[in-house]
Amino acid sequence: MKRFLPLLGLYLAVYFAIAQQPRPQGFDRRVVTTSVPFLIISPDSRSGAMGDVGVSTTVDPYAMYWNPAKLAFLDDDDQILSISYNPLLSRLVPDINMTYVTYNQKINNNQAFGIGFRYFTLGEIQFTDENNQNLFLAEPNEFAIDAGYSLKFSENLSGAIALRYIYSNLTQGQQLVGGIQTQAGQAFAADISAYYIGNEIPLEGGQTGKFTAGLNISNIGNKIRYTETGRADFIPTNMRLGGGFIWGLDQYNQLRFHLELNKLLVPTPPVRDINDSILAGKDDDVNVIRGIFQSFNDAPGGFTEELQEFLINTGVEFLYDNTFAIRGGYQYEHETKGGRKYFTVGFGLRYSMLSFDFSYLIPQSAIVRSPLENTLRFSLAFNFNSKKR
Secondary structure, eight states: OTTHHHHHHHHHHHHHHHHTOOOOTTOOOOOOOOSOGGGGSOOSHHHHTTTTOOSSSOOOTTHHHHOGGGGGGSOTTOEEEEEEEEEOSTTTOSSOEEEEEEEEEEOSSSEEEEEEEEEEEOOOEEEEOTTOOEEEEEOOEEEEEEEEEEEESSSSEEEEEEEEEEEEESSTTOBOTTSOBBOOEEEEEEEEEEEEEOOOEEOGGGOEEEEEEEEEEEEEEOOBOSBSSSOOBOOOOEEEEEEEEEEEOSSSEEEEEEEEEEEEOSOOOOEEOTTOOEEESOOOOOOHHHHHHHTTSOOTTTHHHHHHTOEEEEEEEEEETTTEEEEEEEEEOOGGGTOOOEEEEEEEEEETTEEEEEEEEEESOSSSOOTTBTOEEEEEEEEOOGGGO
16 A cells, blocks of 8 residues: 555646646647547446546456456466447437457467457438538448557566558548549547556455556547548547556455546647747647657647646546446546546446446537437357357
8 A cells, every 4th residue: 555655646646736837928729730539539338437447457358458468367278359349429410439349368378469440430421512502411420440469578568569451431422612622531540558466465355456557649640531622630649658557456356446647649739820820839830740749849838738738537446346346437638728627427337258348428518519428238158168158
């Protein structure tokens, strides 16, 4: 516990330093945006119930999205197939949803691999011109295919690399007003990740403790464009960093606490005048590598605004006998960067080779709404490891 308390104090200090920063004068509502934002929508119900934490949590079937390095800590002979379904804006339209399918397998004691497929559909959309005249009917869709390899460096530390192909077909090749010919956007990207899980620490009363930590820099890839001559847009290169503490209450009960930070590693839009000259900030029309490094010091509002670009995710999980779980969490995003604040709740069940997870999102703000709010999401996983049946 002496090791745990300083870490908890550091987390709380970071949380309040970011959450309590005032809005800089003249720099309100500068949201950092990217193309293909479906890549940063939480795809599974376990993390979705824990405030969208996942980089530092224990290994699960959805590690390919949150932190591929966790796969090396699968049990021997694990072969896990999972599927998640996420309806979005379900109270407004019935046909916007995302489906996520993964397969993970342990190769040997130190190695594992995983593959994943995400499919996002926007349903049926009627395109119109500036006079509100119908142009064409389309069914926009996007998908991503992943493959990752994870390796243990020691009994406590692992690393991974994952590769990704991204396809975004928003206009289905239609010609827009002005004769602009559209095309499907395509990109290739990679993730680099690391994961640490400590040894058990004996506590008073026969209880135990264990620390976890994780880092995942995801979607490092080329810009994407939807016309031959149009400007290319950044994909959501993102850094997830966090830690957790697993508190073993007794032989059957565990409490798991996690706190994580997320930051988009793409440039912040500068403040420009009517002549398009930069008044504050830096030019955001740069290449991908420069954009990643520039994203840490290019906010027009200075260091204060840089801090406001971090999302804070916290989650807790109570686990009974590795069979039943109750979860809760919270996400905080500063008002000037989108203001997405919400609570999450959910539960999980495991029986034999099957596991079920459910989550529900409750928005905190009545102004900034989440497309997943008041929607029940679910995930289903099959573990074909015969020893676990």
